[in-house]
Amino acid sequence: MTEARPERRQMTVSDPQVMRALAHPARIAIMEHLGRVEGGATATECAEVAGLSPSATSYHLRALAKSGLVEQAPSRGDARERLWRTVGQGLMVDAGRSAGPEVRAAEQALVEAHAARDLERARDWLRRAGDEPPEWYDAALFSDTVLLLTAEELAGLNEAVSALFEPYRQRNRQGDAPAGGRSVAVHYRVVPLA
Structure with missing residues (x-):
């Protein structure tokens, strides 16, 4: 198990295998959730935000760990509970100017997966905007x-x-x-x- 660290830095992702590992809607949701929670989260907690079963989420967490993006976090006291956390505090994707076609394709797949998620969030807002409190409706901006x-x-x-x-x-x-x-x-x- 990895010990707590005082400071986590932003990671730059340039490896096409890591980009492909991230280019999945469930993994994007898991990474985003783990980036927001202090101390880490279990597969069951991540499953709620990813819309998957805990066992399917465990598979995705192991794939993210294999890519060096998440790691086990210190336990909250229950040794049976496995917590996961992100390795860095944020990710920046940068294939680099001289990247070849394989790397460019992986970068494009990852950016498109994020863009699809962002578009769905905007659509979701538009579907429910009329039911939102006036202060939130007025504060939203496109x-x-x-x-x-x-x-x-x-x-x-x-x-x-x-x-x-x-x-x-x-x-x-x-x-x-x-x-x-x-x-x-x-x-x-x-x-x-x-």
């Missing part, structure tokens, strides 16, 4: 903006947006939800147009 930037300005914009997110990421990792707080999906993509 925005599509085209900006004229240099590469240097774009890098600066990305850094500024990431800095804006950081206090809320810290709160999320610490499980320190404010009264009335909800998990909110923020989709931020910046891609140059042709």
Whole structure:
């Protein structure tokens, strides 16, 4: 069993096998859940968010562990209970500029799996938006903006947006939800147009 660590750093994924291991809706849900919970979670707890049985979720957890993305976490006191946690505090996928076709295909599959999940979240919101409390309805935002930037300005914009997110990421990792707080999906993509 792995001991607790004081600080977990963001992982950069460039290995096509790891990208393919991640490009599955259940594994994306499991990784996201483990990234939000302090101390780790069991296969049964992950199964609830992945929409699978605990045994199917255990299979996915073992595959993620084999890829170096999750590991066993210290027990909560019950030695029979197996907890899992992410190895890093977040993931960045980067095939690299010189990546070959196999790596590019794996990266594309992973990005498309995330995009499909993001699209389903937006659709889910639209289906239930009219039933949401007014403050949540009014605070939700869909925005599509085209900006004229240099590469240097774009890098600066990305850094500024990431800095804006950081206090809320810290709160999320610490499980320190404010009264009335909800998990909110923020989709931020910046891609140059042709």
